Amino acid sequence: xxxxxxxxxxxxxxxxxxxxxxxxxxxxxxxxxxxxxxxxxxxxxxxxxxxxxxxxxxxxxxxxxxxxxxxxxxxxxxxxxxxxxxxxxxxxxxxxxxxxxxxxxxxxxxxxxxxxxxxxxxxxxxxxxxxxxxxxxxxxxxxxxxxxxxxxxxxxxxxxxxxxxxxxxxxx
Amino acid sequence: xxxxxxxxxxxxxxxxxxxxxxxxxxxxxxxxxxxxxxxxxxxxxxxxxxxxxxxxxxxxxxxxxxxxxxxxxxxxxxxxxxxxxxxxxxxxxxxxxxxxxxxxxxxxxxxxxxxxxxxxxxxxxxxxxxxxxxxxxxxxxxxxxxxxxxxxxxxxxxxxxxxxxxxxxxxxxxxxxxxxxxxxxxxxxxxxxxxxxxxxxxxxxxxxxxxxxxxxxxxxxxxxxxxxxxxxxxxxxxxxxxxx
Numbered sequence: 349x350x351x352x353x354x355x356x357x358x359x360x361x362x363x364x365x366x367x368x369x370x371x372x373x374x375x376x377x378x379x380x381x382x383x384x385x386x387x388x389x390x391x392x393x394x395x396x397x398x399x400x401x402x403x404x405x406x407x408x409x410x411x412x413x414x415x416x417x418x419x420x421x422x423x424x425x426x427x428x429x430x431x432x433x434x435x436x437x438x439x440x441x442x443x444x445x446x447x448x449x450x451x452x453x454x455x456x457x458x459x460x461x462x463x464x465x466x467x468x469x470x471x472x473x474x475x476x477x478x479x480x481x482x483x484x485x486x487x488x489x490x491x492x493x494x495x496x497x498x499x500x501x502x503x504x505x506x507x508x509x510x511x512x513x514x515x516x517x518x519x520x
Numbered sequence: 521x522x523x524x525x526x527x528x529x530x531x532x533x534x535x536x537x538x539x540x541x542x543x544x545x546x547x548x549x550x551x552x553x554x555x556x557x558x559x560x561x562x563x564x565x566x567x568x569x570x571x572x573x574x575x576x577x578x579x580x581x582x583x584x585x586x587x588x589x590x591x592x593x594x595x596x597x598x599x600x601x602x603x604x605x606x607x608x609x610x611x612x613x614x615x616x617x618x619x620x621x622x623x624x625x626x627x628x629x630x631x632x633x634x635x636x637x638x639x640x641x642x643x644x645x646x647x648x649x650x651x652x653x654x655x656x657x658x659x660x661x662x663x664x665x666x667x668x669x670x671x672x673x674x675x676x677x678x679x680x681x682x683x684x685x686x687x688x689x690x691x692x693x694x695x696x697x698x699x700x701x702x703x704x705x706x707x708x709x710x711x712x713x714x715x716x717x718x719x720x721x722x723x724x725x726x727x728x729x730x731x732x733x734x735x736x737x738x739x740x741x742x743x744x745x746x747x748x749x750x751x752x753x754x755x756x757x758x759x760x761x762x763x764x
Contacts, residue, residue, distance in 0.1 A: 357592050358638035360672045361611075361665030363620065364630065373672075383671035413584045 349421075355384040395423035398462045400444045400470075402430035406452030407437040409444030412468075420451050429458035431467060443469070460508050477511055525731045528553050528760050529739055530703070531646050531682050533731035535600065536560035538644055538680070539569055543597035546572035546587060546640075548632065552756045553646055554600030555579075559743045559752070564735065577751025588632055591639040599640035601633065603647070605659040606681060608717035610666015610690045610697070612637070612645065613659035620661050629663040637664035638672075643679040650685035655715040667695045686711045687728060688719065696720055701728040 359365045360373060360383075370388040397416050402408035408428045410416040420426045428447075433455070439446040464481065466473035484494035498507055525533060531553050539545050539561030547554035551573070558571040573579040574587060583590065590596055603612035604627060614629025637643055647654055668674060680700065681688040687700040699719045702711050708722040731739075740761050747757035 356635065357674070358635035360638070361662065361668050362634050363615070363662040364634050367620070375671075381671065382673050383669075415585070 349389075351389060353386045353388050355386050357384060359385045390422060392419070392423040394425045394427065395419050396427045396429065398458070398465075398467070399428050399430040400467065401432045401434050401437055401441070402428050402452075402455045403434055403437045403449075404455065406449030406455055408447050408449075408452060408455070409437055409441055410447050412443075412445050414445075417445050417447050420447050425453040426451055427454045427456060428452050429456045429461040431459050431461070431470060433457045458504065460512065461504075463508070463511055474511065523731075523733050523736045523763065525736055526760065526764060527648050527684055528556070529736065530684070530731060531648065532556040532560060532739060532743075533735045534682050534687065534728065535644055535646060536735070537565060538642075539566045539571075539598065541566040542568050542570075544570040544572070544590075544595060545598040545600075546591075546596055547574065547600040548587075548636075549575035551575065551600060551602070552753045552760070553648075554644075555752050556739065556743055556747065556757070556761065557600070559746050560735065560739050563738050563742050573752055575753070579750050579752055588635050588639075591636055594639070594641070596636075596640040598642045598644065599636050601637055601643050601645050603629070603633075603645055603663065605654060605656050606645070606688075607656050607659045608697070609658075610679075610692065610695060611659050611662045612664050612666075613661045614663045615661040617660055633663045638668075638674045641675045642677045645679060645681040647681065647683050650683035650711065650714050652714060652716045654683075655717060657716050666690060667692060685714060688715075699725045701726045703728045704730050 355376070356371075359371065365371055365385060370390075371385050373383050374386045376382040376384060397410055397420055399408040399410050406428065408430060410420070410428075437446070460471070462471075464474040464477035481494065484490045498510065502510075535554060535557035539558055543566070545558055545561075547558065555573045555576065558569065558573065561569055562571065571579065572581045572583055572587065574583065587596070591599065601612075603614045604617065605613040614627050614633045616623035616626055618624035676692050678689050678691045681690075684703070685706045686702045688697055689700045690697050697717070697719050699708055699711060699722050702708050702725055704727065708725040712719050712722055740763070744757045744761040746752070747761075748754040
């Protein structure tokens with residue numbers, strides 16, 4: 349959208365509002381009797397988004413029903429990881445939400461890359477792993493152990509072989 | 521009234537009577553009881569109701585996150601809402617139990633409760649218990665405020681809370697609760713003692729009209745079948761909507 353802030357109906361008087369400094373209550377400039385919460389635009393430096401398919405130019409099919417396209421448009425740089433690299437992705441392709449290469453900085457072929465989350469039609473969310481992650485996130489020590497086990501010094505292939513018994517479907 | 525409703529059926533039947541004909545009513549994802557309530561209303565009190573059941577394969581109206589904007593535009597007449605705590609000020613909590621910085625439990629209220637509860641015209645809350653841990657003096661986290669200054673424009677209709685013991689009503693003007701009715705097996709005094717704040721004058725509280733045989737029959741046949749056919753929590757419908 350490229351706007352500096354956006355009005356939001358709701359949230360006034362809640363503790364959500366109290367815990368954030370990127371939302372304030374401001375008058376409606378067109379109606380002095382009204383106030384709304386206004387939320388500061390969120391513009392991440394980098395967004396990493398997982399796609400069903402992407403082509404080498406950067407056109408991609410992102411998750412449907414999510415906020416992925418909006419996040420991509422709001423971010424300064426966008427890295428798309430994709431289950432599959434194909435010759436051409438167009439706005440008419442089905443199964444996901446199209447994003448034009450104009451918004452994408454880089455594409456990475458990463459089959460299974462949504463893990464421990466899932467990709468509808470390809471693989472399910474790995475609930476067991478998510479439980480492990482939540483447990484690990486309860487303390488710094490446990491989280492460090494998690495990182496040592498799965499992330500630090502590990503390649504993507506090593507990670508995938510650790511977390512997946514079955515081969516990933518849809519490998520392009 | 522021979523048949524006896526289980527907890528979920530009881531709440532579904534009582535809330536079905538609140539759905540109004542020709543209005544647009546909706547519930548969010550993982551909301552089995554309101555889904556059953558709206559489908560029961562369609563075959564009883566509100567045959568022309570527009571209903572939206574997020575999380576249903578066929579009855580989600582392909583809305584997804586746009587439900588927020590539908591509501592923000594003022595097009596949603598009734599929304600069913602859950603919460604784990606309510607307090608004397610009409611605030612509810614669907615965020616965290618315990619200290620927000622080190623919560624005992626995190627809940628899904630961060631997603632849309634602070635918007636839906638300010639924009640839908642009427643809100644019905646439901647809770648499958650009626651206990652002092654639910655009705656507290658002060659909620660651990662305010663996910664939605666009962667009262668807001670007049671500059672914050674929002675529908676001013678009272679909201680209701682349906683529990684296993686009673687129906688509570690909160691009027692935003694005076695900013696206080698009243699006991700609308702108490703269910704079979706409870707007295708107003710008992711409900712007050714299970715509630716961690718004052719329910720006001722409880723000297724003349726009517727008894728809830730409990731589910732009728734016909735409402736229960738429809739729930740266990742037509743509504744159950746429709747939930748199964750439309751991919752609306754079919755497993756829940758199969759196991760819950762039936763005699764004990």
